[in-house]
Amino acid sequence: MSNNFKFRISTSDSIKCLSSSEDGLKIAFGDNSGNIFLANNEGNIIWEKNIGEGTYGIAIMKDGNRVVCGGKDCKLRMFNSLGNVEWEVNVGKSIWSLAVDPNGQVIVIGTGDSISMFTESGSKLWEYDTSRAMVGVGVSRNGSNVVACGDEFLYCLNSDGNLTWKKQRSDALWDVDIEKDSNSIIIGGWDCSIHSLDLQGNEIWKFETKGYVRSVRPLDDGGVLAGSHDHNIYRLSDNGEAIRIFETDSEITCVSTSLPNNLIYAGAGNNILGFDINEGSVPSTSEESPSPTQTYEEEKESPNSEESEEYEPMFGFGMFDEPSPDTTEILERENYNESQSISSSSNYSGTSDNYNSTYQNSTASYHGRSENIDRGGEYREFAAKVLKGDVKNYLRLGNAAWAEKRLERAAEHFRKATEIDSEEPRAWHNLAVCNYHLALKRNPDDLESAVASAYEPLKIAKEKGGNEYTNVDKTLAFLASQIGIEEKT
Secondary structure, three states: OOOOOOEEEEOOOOEEEEEEOOOOOEEEEEEOOOEEEEEEOOOOEEEEEEOOOOEEEEEEOOOOOOEEEEEOOOEEEEEOOOOOEEEEEEOOOOEEEEEEOOOOOEEEEEEOOEEEEEEOOOOEEEEEEOOOOOOEEEEOHHHOEEEEEEOOEEEEEEOOOOEEEEEEOOOOEEEEEEOOOOOOEEEEEOOOEEEEEOOOOOEEEEEEOOOOEEEEEEOOOOOEEEEEOOOEEEEEOOOOOEEEEEEOOOOEEEEEEEHHHOEEEEEEOOEEEEEEOOOOEOOOOOOOOOOOOOOHHHHHHOOOOOHHHOOOHHHHOOOOOOOOOOOOOOOOHHHOOHHHOOOOHHHHHOOOHHHOOOOOOOOHHHHOOHHHOOOOOOHHHHHHHOOOOOHHHHHHHHHHHHHOOOHHHHHHHHHHHHHHOOOOHHHHHHHHHHHHHHHHHHOOOOHHHHHHHHHHHHHHHHHHHHHHOOHHHHHHHHHHHHOOOOOOO
């Protein structure tokens, strides 16, 4: 562990959420086992409670005495200064993120399929359906603007819960927050970058890290605090330049700050670390830094070279190295008989209503073709050569979507493959792999549900493939290891 922290608080499980009081005198945090803590800014525990299941969202109210939290047990709770429950509300679904407006008047939560706003007394004001897990939420002063993220999508709502805009990014998001007076939106996710946006969702600047960005917080001085899985905490200026970098020995899952007391807090593994805001390392001037004027739109429209189109295996972070789709004995495109293929895209798009989704490829050449809008990137390569009723074709389409990091699209293709040939074990296996990664990507802290989502199609793959199909055994063993059991074959 880094030796420049002011204090460290160790828990029995990984830290999932963190919040500091406005005056900087207290911090609240929760871990994956449902433990909730309130501590002072010297690292001494004031009280500790357990809600039985993982705590994924927490905040200290403006008065500095009460703590609101939510998690896997589907309950939104308010604790008083003594650690006793003041009120609780069963929202009926797991709470994956939580934020409180700077004035402490409203509470916003992200669930497995919605965004909701509550009063500080626990009364529900509104709910907006998203049909995807909201892993990050933020709210400005008095709830005037609410932002939330899930998968590649970023949402902005007004104080009445009406959608202002919804935008799709190039990769999945993990956290979002909004400056208290709605001057800027900060996002981080799988693209290993911290982004600053204006209130219309237009990019102002971006800062690249060496790992995906799990947590972001705008600072009162206009700067940004962010934690990355590269083990670093970044303090950035209001124009996206690195001021300080705080190194740790663990992946950073959450960050908070107390500018009045010059403290930075971070969840790193099963530890809460407290740093002096001025004691981090100063980035070298020789290090590359992003241009504040480089926008997301400009990046998206720049042409791709051959060198830039190298795909990392499933996000490239080890977490997704296994399992992966089975690609054995899948015909290459040039091996297809073009006379057997269909030339019209209408037949392809008609195979499933889901193919006309909101997924878009980020290359200029793709966007330049209007007929390809709202279809997956693999479409431009393979749609003209679709063979009706050929299961291998859909396996190839699924693999192409996988390579482009489009999990939902890949799952659609593999699902279609199971419908065409229910006896094909690769189709069921690859669908299971997609189900697992999709579940983990949407709810990264719910490993058991991710494994459960893959089990049934893997069971079918095992049945159809028999003892000769060993890929399913390897995947089953991997998933079993993820939840700490030994798979019995």
